[in-house]
Amino acid sequence: MKSIAFYIGILGLGTALFSACDVIENPLPAPITKPALSTTLALDSAEAAQDSINGPVTPTKKVLLEDYTGHTCGNCPGAAVMAKNQKALHGDRLVVMAVHANYFARFDKAPYTTNFTTPEGEEWFESFGFISNPNGMVNRVKNGANSAVLGVAAWSAAIAAEMLKTPQISMNLTTLYQPESRKLDIKVRSKYLTNKSGKYSLIVAITEDSIVSYQKNYGATAGGDPAYPVGDVAKYVHAHAMRKVLNGDLGSLNKENPKADDITHAYFTTTLDPAWRKEKCSVVAFIYEEATDEIVQVEEVHLH
C-alpha cells in the first residue's frame, strides 16, 4: 500500500510539473491604442500652427549623449559635470539623457530608494555591453573596439565628431498636455533628407530634469563633483533622468529604405506619473539605423 501511495504521489508530482508550462500562441499584446482621431487632428493643427510661426527650418545635426549612471556610483557626478559642460558648449544641438541602470542604480537600500531605473535602460545597459558606471554612448556610434560604450574622457571628442556630420533626417516634435488627466499626446514628424537603405526605427522617451534626491559623491580627484560634499549627498540635483520609454527598447519601425523627402508621422500617448514635475519634463525622440544601432537624428522638446 505504501508503495502504491508513493507512486501515485510521484505521478501527481510529475503531472503537476508537466502542467507547469505555458504555450503562447499570440506573442504580441494587443496594439497600443493610438490617439483618438480628434487627438491626432489636434496634434496636426498644433504642428501646422508651430510650422507657420517657425517658418522654414534649416535641418541641423543633433547629437544624443546617453550618460549611464547610478545614484550609488560615487564617480558618476563627475560624468554628470562633463555632460553639463558639453551641453553648455553645444546648446540645443546636444541632447543629454541620464540613463540610470544596473548595480549602482539599485534602489533597495536606504537612503537610495528613488527608482530612476527603466526596463529599457537596463536592457540597453546589457545589450550594449556596459560593465559599469559611469560610461556613455554618443549617438551609439561604435568606437574602434566595436563597442558603442565610451568612457567619460572620450565623450567630448565623440560629440565633436558627430556634430560635424551632415543631417540625414529632420525631426519635429509637437506635444499637447492635459493638466487634469496629465495625459500627454506627442507627434513626431520625420523628414528623410537623403536616400537611405535599411530599416530606421524611432524611440520616444520622457526625461525629467532637476530631481532632488540622494547621490553618492566622491572627491573631485576620484571622479566626483566638487560642487557637492563627499559622501551621501541628500540634496543632489539629478539632471535629465530618463523616466520612461514609450515604445520599448527597440522602438518602432519608422521607415524602411527611405527616399529623400519621405515624411513619416508617428503619434504617441502617455500619462505622466504624478511624481514627475511636468514643467521639468521633456520628450526626447531619436531615430536609429537597425543594422548598426547608430542614431541618425535626435530631437527634444521641453514641456515647460
Added chain:
Amino acid sequence: MKRIAFLGLLAGAFLLPRFSQAQLLQDAQIHGDFQLDAQYYKEDKAIGAPEVKERLLSNGFANFIFTAGNFSAGARYENYLNPLQGFDRRYEGSGIPYRYASFQKDNFEITAGNYYEQFGSGLIFRAYEERGLGLDNAMDGIRVKYMPVRGVRLKGVIGKQRAFFELGEGIVRGADAEISINELSDKFSTLNTNITLGGSFVSKYQADDNPDFNLPENVGAGAARINISKGNVNLYGEYAYKANDPSAVNNFNYRPGQALLLTASYSQMGLGISAGAKRVDNMDFRSDRNATGTVLQMNFLPPLTKQHTYNLPASIYPYATQPLGEMSYQAEVSYNFKRDSPLGGKYGTNIAVNFSTVKSIEKDSLNDETTKRRIYDSDFFKFGDERYFSDFNVELQKKFNSKLKATLTYLNFYYNIDVVQGLVGKGNVRANMAVADVTYKFNSTHSVRTELQTLLTKDDHGSWGMALVEYTVAPNWFVAVLDQYNYGNKETDQRIHYMTGTVGYNRNTSRISATYGRQRAGIVCVGGVCRNVPASNGLLVSITSSF
C-alpha cells in the same frame, strides 16, 4: 576550534531534533579548501591593458565542510575586492553565497540551502560552478533524492539560482528519474547488456512584466535518455525539448527548443574509438529571461569538439557552444602501439586522431515577427550552410627512455570569429598549428619540460609562436617562463611578446605561485562556455590550500 564551533552551530540549526549533539560529533570531520587570486595591475598601452583604478584586485574563496555520519553541512565564503579584470563587476563585495545542510536516511537524501545538480548530460538542467569563468548558478532551495527500490533513482529540486550575491528572479523546479534495468532484479543483473533509462522535466516561473510581449510565465523542458553498454561498446543518447522560451538572448523567439546528443565508443586493449553527433536548436535556457552572458543559465550543452589544453589551440581560437543553433559531430581514434613492436619501441607509442566540425542549423525564415514569432523553421537533420568551426588534430605520445618523453601534435583549425565570438566583420580563420612538448627528467626530483608551439595563419592577427620552459624540483618548487609572440601580425607595432614568468611552491596540499607578465585580450572557455578576458599586465599571486 572557532571553525568547529561555527559549523557545529550551523549543523545543529538544520538537524532533526532526534539527533543529539553528542551523537552528531562522535564521528565528525571538518575539511575545506581555500583559494586566493590577487593581481596587481599596471597600464600597458601596447597591449591595450587599461589602467586599473584600484591597482590590486582579488578573488578569494574558502569552503568549510562538516560531516558527521549521514549528516553534512558546509559554507563557502567569497570575497571579490574588487573582482579581477574580466570578471563581472556585479560580484563586487564579499559574503557567504553558498551554504547548505544535508542528511541521508531511509534511502532519502535531503539537502536544504545551496546545491549543485545535473540531470542526464545537462541538456535541460545543470547547476554548477566554473570558477575560472566566474560562473556559479548554484541552486538555493530544497533537493530530495530517493531510491524507492534498487535500480531506481529519483531526484526533485526546487529553488532559485545564484546571481552574484543575490538570487535570480525565476523559480526553478524539476524532477529526474533514472532506472538501471540490470539493478532492478537478480534476473536482469546477469545480462551481458546494461541498460539505463532516464527522464527529466524542469520548469521555471518568472512573472511577465514586459509590455511588448505576452510572455510564458511557466516554461517547461523535458528530456529522455538511454545508455546501453555491452562488452567493449557503449552507446548514449539524449533528446531534450523546451517549450516556447522567448528571452533577451534569442531575441524573444517563441520557437520551441530541441537538442539531441548521441555518443558511441568502443575500446579494447590499446584501441579506443569514439564518435558523437549533436544538434542544438534554440536551447539557451535561463531562470531569468533577461539575463545574458553566463548569468543564470539553467542548462549545459556538452561540447562535441576536443577541449585542448596546449596554450595556442586552447587560448587563441577556442570554440564556444552556440546554444541558439548548431550541428556538430566528432570522431576520435586512439591506438597504442605495443612495447617492443616496430612502432612501439621499448616503451610503446600512442597516437590519437581527432576530427570535429560544427555548422549552423538549416533555417527557413517564417517572416512571422509580428504574429507567432517562431522566426524560422528548421529541418531536424539538415545542416546549415555556415561552418562555425572544425578541428583536425593528430597527437603522438612517445617515451624514448626513462628520462625523455615527448608529445607531438598537429592541428588544423577553421574558426568563424563572427559567430563564435559574436563580433562583426572579423571573418574566418584557417590555421595550422604544431606543438612539441618534451620532458626530460634529470633524476627523481629534477625535470625540465619545454613546449614549442606555432600557429600559422594569414587571417585575423596572423601567426603566433609560443615557447615554454618549466623546471621542476619535486616535490616543492617549479619555475616557468612562457612567451606568446604574435610575430605574423600585419601591423608591425602589434607584433607583441606576451611574456610571463611563474614561480611556484608546493607543500603538502598547499600551493603558492607568483606570475608576472602580460595577458592578451581574448576569450577563455571551459566546456564550450566562455567569458571575455581583457588584456592585462602585472603580478598575479595565487594561493590554494586544503585540509
